[in-house]
Ligand SMILES: [K+]
């Protein structure tokens with residue numbers, strides 16, 4: 001094999017190139033946010049920690065505030081964690097921008113960061129949609145291959161197999177993450193399933209955010225698994241939502257047809 | 266005109282029916298959220314206001330906390346405004362769910378509210394996409410009609426007119442709202458344009474939210490104008506983003522073609 005042929009990128013599936021572009025885009029965005037916000041973040045955190053310490057030294061009464069915090073009045077945890085805009089945090093932030101989840105637990109506070117965020121999203125959101133659609137198509141193709149294989153093997157009918165594959169998706173992207181989050185974050189089952197849905201639907205309230213509690217130590221695999229879950233989950237849910245829209249449109253057309261035959265002009 | 270003909274809904278454009286369904290869906294959702302969260306909210310607010318008053322009476326030192334709050338440590342404003350889950354707030358919340366903006370400045374805290382939120386979004390998001398796509402098509406049709414009219418009238422070429430209509434969209438959905446928000450909310454220009462973009466892209470960090478500052482009194486037209494801006498802005502930006510995706514796909518295909526002709530198999 002010649003040198004030229006070895007590096008013939010036309011043979012590398014375009015999805016890998018696109019995926020690499022996507023990852024590079026998010027990481028470069030992360031670096032820029034880190035630089036734009038990092039210094040500001042550190043300065044602010046330093047100032048605030050100092051302020052907080054002064055307060056606590058002067059007025060020991062402030063334990064009462066910490067009690068009140070449990071009832072909803074909280075010292076915003078953003079600013080009390082060390083190293084607010086670290087590189088990893090910035091990369092996660094960049095990912096929440098391009099996916100439009102936008103938890104908002106951290107967000108740019110400098111004008112430069114805010115303006116960069118606008119341009120970053122302007123190209124990142126379309127790129128994200130293209131990548132997720134492509135990944136979704138691959139997932140559908142894999143699902144069809146497995147379905148066809150099972151259909152030939154076990155003589156089940158197609159509808160039944162499609163239902164099972166839909167159910168497997170639900171288990172893989174909702175039930176398994178729910179159990180993991182319940183275990184790792186200490187949320188209730190209903191909070192965990194709510195978090196899963198709010199994230200994958202890209203609503204992203206930010207009232208619950210995984211891998212973000214400064215009081216917890218998470219295992220190493222946790223953040224990687226969470227990122228993979230979000231990425232493939234978004235692709236899968238986009239498929240399901242597109243399917244729901246098709247069904248809605250079909251019902252709409254059927255209603256129209258039914259109405260037209262009952263009320264001919 | 267007979268009674269039957271007068272009520273022949275087949276003559277009402279289907280977009281109005283769909284729009285009515287959409288509005289009804291959001292309002293009903295608002296009512297349900299209000300009932301599920303309202304009592305909880307009022308109880309919590311009452312408890313917290315009482316707590317806060319106790320604190321302030323006991324320890325006058327706490328003005329220091331209010332100074333610190335300006336530096337980032339804030340008593341979360343959610344819980345200090347009166348009537349947290351009012352009907353209007355609940356309807357706005359329902360709208361942020363179906364559009365997937367999800368500012369997260371308020372979010373359901375009861376298990377019932379959280380589970381309802383999941384099911385509300387499950388049907389609301391596809392409905393929202395269908396309605397916005399339909400509205401987008403109408404907006405495009407209107408734009409084409411105006412373009413054709415101007416083309417015949419002034420003998421300009423089409424590309425120039427399309428550029429002007431794109432620019433008008435930018436002015437209508439970004440520049441005008443920026444000026445209004447800068448004026449009404451007291452944000453800087455860069456904060457206002459950042460808010461506009463973060464909202465219409467459905468990222469919705471919730472770091473800036475219009476019509477949500479308890480210390481401001483807004484004019485009557487303000488909330489209605491904001492709602493209209495979000496609705497038509499989302500439809501317009503969906504068109505623009507779809508257009509960007511088409512351009513990205515075209516560039517991708519051209520690159521592929523260029524690569525293929527340089528490296529034939
Ligand atoms: K969002």
Ligand SMILES: [K+]
Pocket residue numbers: 101102103104202203204205206366367368369467468469470471
């Ligand atoms: K959000």
